[in-house]
Amino acid sequence: MYPITTAHYIALSAALLLIGTVGVLTRRNIVIILMSIELILNAVNINLVAFSQALRNLNGQIFAIFVITDAVAEAAVGLGILIALFRNKETVLADEVDLLKW
Amino acid sequence: MNFLDLIWLIPLFPLAGALLMLLFGKLLDPQPPSEVAVAPGVEHTHDEHGHAHDRGSGHSHDGHDHHGHGSPLKKLVSLICPGVVLISLLLSIGAVWQLSQQAQKVHQVIQFTWLAGLPFHLMDGRLATFSADWGFLLDPLSSVMILVVTGVGFLIHVYSIGYMAHDNGYYRFFGYLNLFIFFMLMLVLANNYTLLFVGWEGVGLCSYLLIGFYFHKKSAADAGKKAFIVNRVGDAGFILGMLLMFSVLGTVRFLDVNAALRGGQFHAETAGFGVLSAIALLFFIGATGKSAQFPLYVWLPDAMEGPTPVSALIHAATMVTAGVYMVARSSALFQLTPQTLSIVATIGAFTAIFAATIALVQNDIKRVLAYSTVSQLGYMFLALGVGAYWVGIFHLFTHAFFKALLFLCSGSVIHAMGGEQDMRYMGGLKDKIPITHWTMWIATMAIAGIPGFAGFFSKDEILWQAYSSPLGSKTLWAVGVVTAGLTAFYMWRLMAMTFYGKSRVSREAAAHIHESPPSMTVPLTVLAAGSVLAGWLAVPKAFHLPEIFYTFERWLSSLAPEETLHETAQGAGMEWILMGLSVTVAILGIYVAFRFYQAKPEIPEGLARRFQPLYKILYNKYYVDEIYDFLFVNGLGKGGGEVMGAFDRNVVDGAVNGAGWLTRFSSTVSMWWDTWIVDGAVRLGSFTVKLLSYPVCILQTGRVQAYALFVVVGVLVFFGYYLAGK
Numbered sequence: 001m002y003p004i005t006t007a008h009y010i011a012l013s014a015a016l017l018l019i020g021t022v023g024v025l026t027r028r029n030i031v032i033i034l035m036s037i038e039l040i041l042n043a044v045n046i047n048l049v050a051f052s053q054a055l056r057n058l059n060g061q062i063f064a065i066f067v068i069t070d071a072v073a074e075a076a077v078g079l080g081i082l083i084a085l086f087r088n089k090e091t092v093l094a095d096e097v098d099l100l101k102w
Numbered sequence: 103m104n105f106l107d108l109i110w111l112i113p114l115f116p117l118a119g120a121l122l123m124l125l126f127g128k129l130l131d132p133q134p135p136s137e138v139a140v141a142p143g144v145e146h147t148h149d150e151h152g153h154a155h156d157r158g159s160g161h162s163h164d165g166h167d168h169h170g171h172g173s174p175l176k177k178l179v180s181l182i183c184p185g186v187v188l189i190s191l192l193l194s195i196g197a198v199w200q201l202s203q204q205a206q207k208v209h210q211v212i213q214f215t216w217l218a219g220l221p222f223h224l225m226d227g228r229l230a231t232f233s234a235d236w237g238f239l240l241d242p243l244s245s246v247m248i249l250v251v252t253g254v255g256f257l258i259h260v261y262s263i264g265y266m267a268h269d270n271g272y273y274r275f276f277g278y279l280n281l282f283i284f285f286m287l288m289l290v291l292a293n294n295y296t297l298l299f300v301g302w303e304g305v306g307l308c309s310y311l312l313i314g315f316y317f318h319k320k321s322a323a324d325a326g327k328k329a330f331i332v333n334r335v336g337d338a339g340f341i342l343g344m345l346l347m348f349s350v351l352g353t354v355r356f357l358d359v360n361a362a363l364r365g366g367q368f369h370a371e372t373a374g375f376g377v378l379s380a381i382a383l384l385f386f387i388g389a390t391g392k393s394a395q396f397p398l399y400v401w402l403p404d405a406m407e408g409p410t411p412v413s414a415l416i417h418a419a420t421m422v423t424a425g426v427y428m429v430a431r432s433s434a435l436f437q438l439t440p441q442t443l444s445i446v447a448t449i450g451a452f453t454a455i456f457a458a459t460i461a462l463v464q465n466d467i468k469r470v471l472a473y474s475t476v477s478q479l480g481y482m483f484l485a486l487g488v489g490a491y492w493v494g495i496f497h498l499f500t501h502a503f504f505k506a507l508l509f510l511c512s513g514s515v516i517h518a519m520g521g522e523q524d525m526r527y528m529g530g531l532k533d534k535i536p537i538t539h540w541t542m543w544i545a546t547m548a549i550a551g552i553p554g555f556a557g558f559f560s561k562d563e564i565l566w567q568a569y570s571s572p573l574g575s576k577t578l579w580a581v582g583v584v585t586a587g588l589t590a591f592y593m594w595r596l597m598a599m600t601f602y603g604k605s606r607v608s609r610e611a612a613a614h615i616h617e618s619p620p621s622m623t624v625p626l627t628v629l630a631a632g633s634v635l636a637g638w639l640a641v642p643k644a645f646h647l648p649e650i651f652y653t654f655e656r657w658l659s660s661l662a663p664e665e666t667l668h669e670t671a672q673g674a675g676m677e678w679i680l681m682g683l684s685v686t687v688a689i690l691g692i693y694v695a696f697r698f699y700q701a702k703p704e705i706p707e708g709l710a711r712r713f714q715p716l717y718k719i720l721y722n723k724y725y726v727d728e729i730y731d732f733l734f735v736n737g738l739g740k741g742g743g744e745v746m747g748a749f750d751r752n753v754v755d756g757a758v759n760g761a762g763w764l765t766r767f768s769s770t771v772s773m774w775w776d777t778w779i780v781d782g783a784v785r786l787g788s789f790t791v792k793l794l795s796y797p798v799c800i801l802q803t804g805r806v807q808a809y810a811l812f813v814v815v816g817v818l819v820f821f822g823y824y825l826a827g828k
Contacts, residue, residue: 025811033807094807101804 009050016043028093030085034078041071105196106209109238112190112197112248113287116280119186123179123277176272183276184259187283191252198245202657210293210357212237217296222348225377230352239293239356242657246495247290247427250502254419255283257625261510262411264621265517275315275409282308286420290427295344295354298428302340302392305421306333312416313408325404332401336391343384347435350377356431363434370438382435382442386449389425395483396453399476400727406468410513413468418475418505423498426482433491443573447487451568451581454480456724458588462595463710463720466523467512470596474549475505477585481564484582488574490567492640492658497564499654500556500636504548507629511542514618514626515600520611525596530605534615539601541626546597548633550590551688556637558685561586563642565684566677579680586684590691598699642677 016039023036045064052060086092201207212235219231240248259279266275285308289301307330314326348354351362362368368378389395394402394417405417416422429436429446436443454477461473478501485494516523518535532539548557565586569579605612617623640654698706710717719725 021814025807025814095805097806098804100802102799102802 006050006054009046013043013047013050016040016046028095030082030092030094033094034075034082037078038071038075041067041074105193105200106240107211108193109197109209109211109240109291110213112193112252113284113291115186115189115193116283116287119183120277120281120284122182123273123280127179127273127277179273179276180263183280184256184263186280187252187256187259190283190287191249191256194245194248194252197240198249201240201242201245207242208357209240210237211240212293224352225349228352230348232348232354234294234296234354236297237293237355238291240291242659243427243430243495244290246499246658247423248287250423250499251283251286251290251420254502254506254629255279255286255415257628258411258415258419258506258510261414261513261622261625262409264619265411265513266409269409271315275312278308278311278315279411279415282312282416282421286424289424293355293357295347295356295359298431299337299340299344302388302424302428303337305416305424306330306337306392309333309405309416309421312412313405315408315412319407321404322407325401325407329401329405332398333391336388336398339384339386339391340388343381343388346377346384347381350381359432360434363438368438370440375441376439378435379439379442382432382439383445385432385435386429386442386446389429389483390449391425392428393422393425393479393483394476395425395449395480396456397726399453399457400730402476403469403472403723406466406472410468410509410516413472414506414509414513417472418509419502422475422479423482423502426479426486426494426498429483429486430491430495433486436486437489440573443487443489445487447484447568447573447578450480450483450485450487451578451585452480453477454484454585455581455588456480458585458592459720460723461592462588463717465526467515467525467528467596467600468509468523470525470592471505471508471512474508474589474593477589478505478549481561481582481585484568484578485564488567488571488578490564490571492655493560493563493567495658496640496654497560499639500548500560500633503629503632503636504545504555504557507541507545507626507633508549510622510626510629511538511545514538514622515542517618517622518615519607520614522608522611525599527606527608527611528600529603529607530601531607531615532601535617537617537623537626541623541630542601543597544630544633546593548637550593550692551586551684553685554634556633556635559637559641562681562684563640566642566680569680570676583684583687587687587691590688591695594692594695595699598695602700603703642681 020036020039020043023039024033027033027036045067048060048064048067050060052058052064082092085097089097091097201209214236215233216236217232217234219233222230222232224230259276262275262279266272269275282305285301285304287301289298289305292298292301310326310330313329314323316322317326344354347359351359353359353362391398402417402422406413408416436446457473457476457480461470461477464470464473478497482494482497482501485491485497514535515528515531515538518531518538519528522528544555548555551558551561565579565582568574568582569576607615618626640652722728
């Protein structure tokens with residue numbers, strides 16, 4: 001059996017980061033983009049906790065709590081912006097919101 | 103008292119009189135100026151009883167005194183002005199007497215330096231300073247002149263008291279007359295050329311003022327201008343000569359100039375025309391203008407527009423002799439320039455005969471005398487031109503007496519005739535104005551050169567010198583003799599037409615013929631005495647008389663030290679012959695005039711008809727005035743005006759218009775520049791920015807995800823860079 005080392009956690013975190021980044025960049029629906037952002041944040045959390053365990057330091061975990069709090073706030077605000085957007089523009093698709101262009 | 107130290111008072115008194123009159127005269131003699139010339143020289147009507155007109159001046163012909171209207175202030179003027187001249191005369195006599203007692207008959211007094219130290223480069227490269235002083239020089243030559251000026255001047259002032267009595271410009275006249283005496287005295291007493299020139303110009307000014315005394319009359323004003331302008335032409339020559347002299351000699355003082363010229367470093371310019379000849383010629387040009395020689399004589403006949411005392415003083419005795427004086431003063435210079443001397447003699451002789459021919463047919467009594475003056479001045483220059491300087495001055499001396507007398511007598515005649523000057527309307531006046539008649543007879547004898555009278559001695563001496571001097575020639579002598587004959591002729595013609603024969607006087611004038619008052623006749627008598635006695639101061643050498651009869655020549659012996667006395671045996675004989683010839687010619691002239699104008703008056707009219715063209719030419723003065731008008735007055739004046747007008751229109755106005763055009767043109771260019779180049783640069787900038795913005799605009803899609811992509815790409819670049827660096 002292979003032991004689950006820190007590297008596995010980092011790889012998992014990296015994978016989730018990449019998936020989240022691609023999702024932010026690629027998906028049309030703003031709700032999905034928000035969900036992708038959550039995914040990135042969670043990836044960061046996993047990274048932090050893994051290193052906290054590896055370095056036998058509690059700072060990582062504490063930081064992860066902060067990140068969770070921050071993610072929650074951000075999601076709330078983001079959804080509020082989305083609802084306001086929908087009220088004005090009748091759409092939830094990112095590429096239809098392109099007024100600020102040349 | 104030492105008169106020699108008080109020389110400066112001699113010109114000062116007349117100057118004081120002049121200033122008093124000209125500055126305060128209006129207060130002394132407050133009469134309004136006459137609106138039209140009202141003087142004996144102009145015809146003016148007056149009613150039968152000779153009551154004074156309310157024009158302010160009239161003749162009172164009832165035998166009363168002619169002295170003004172009795173205003174005490176006018177009497178004051180009559181006292182002051184002749185009085186100051188009398189004082190100058192007495193001072194002059196005193197000074198000349200004391201000078202004669204001195205061994206060295208030269209007295210120079212320098213009051214102060216007037217022009218000091220103007221640096222000047224001389225011809226030979228030396229640096230000199232031009233300085234002229236206000237100084238007086240009394241030597242035999244100037245002593246003769248001051249006696250003539252003050253003596254004759256005083257007599258004429260006294261005469262003017264009577265003559266100008268009815269004139270409203272009384273104080274003005276005397277003021278100008280005194281001013282003239284002042285300037286003339288400055289001229290003859292100056293010790294250097296510059297101060298002489300001050301006097302020279304001053305007498306020219308006074309001549310202008312006095313000729314144009316009746317300035318309301320256009321012909322008088324024109325005559326005054328003509329005199330001054332023609333004079334000016336000569337003055338230009340004088341100034342150039344003076345400056346040239348300074349640049350050669352380094353000094354303009356007479357004594358220094360004479361010393362330098364006689365010092366031996368300058369040789370007589372017999373070979374050609376050198377710088378000294380140029381100086382002498384320029385001086386002579388100045389003399390030509392002032393002393394009315396050909397071609398600058400034209401002002402003198404016109405100058406007769408002035409009152410008769412003016413003609414007597416200025417244009418007979420004094421101002422016109424200034425040129426003669428100046429040439430005599432420069433005798434040391436002229437002695438070294440025989441070519442210029444011959445020019446002087448030639449012009450003098452030519453002028454003499456030229457003017458005499460014109461005088462033959464003139465009808466205005468004063469014109470005849472004016473041309474006679476020009477002619478006699480020609481004689482003086484003839485004498486100077488053959489090297490006989492003292493003889494020229496001697497003729498000046500005697501001429502002053504008889505010519506002033508002639509003019510004053512003619513003034514007396516005109517006064518008697520109530521203004522008539524044309525001799526054709528005179529005649530038979532002999533018994534009506536006796537004193538005038540016999541004084542004028544004496545003067546005529548003098549000018550004609552009848553032995554015993556003054557003119558004979560001086561004129562004969564001139565003719566003898568012209569014949570025998572090394573610088574003279576028989577031609578000059580012949581011209582002189584012919585002129586003497588003409589002189590005798592026209593003078594006796596004048597006498598005959600005026601005093602003898604049948605009376606041609608108009609009836610209204612005839613009623614008023616009267617002898618002049620004593621203030622006029624006494625000077626006539628004195629001058630008549632002078633016209634007889636003055637000549638005896640220098641009798642011809644051929645008469646072997648006691649020394650006193652040769653005073654004049656001895657007195658002026660310093661003028662030309664190498665003066666020779668032509669006293670060879672052959673010379674004496676020749677002198678008698680020539681003397682006889684000139685006397686014969688004079689008597690012949692008088693006889694012919696007698697025949698023409700007294701015995702058979704039809705002869706001159708017949709001659710005038712037969713030789714009509716010649717008569718016309720002579721009567722019209724050879725049309726010289728017309729020629730001058732055409733050449734100079736119209737040519738230079740109007741033609742010059744045309745040229746100036748064209749210049750003004752084309753060049754000056756063209757420049758102004760051109761400047762305007764240039765301004766508009768440059769503004770157009772400026773506008774084009776501004777529109778296309780300056781604004782273009784600005785627009786170019788904006789255009790470039792817009793051009794460059796296109797690629798960038800494409801990047802701004804408005805889609806957030808695109809922007810997020812850029813962020814990620816940037817992060818990856820950073821990572822790559824960081825990892826690669828590691």
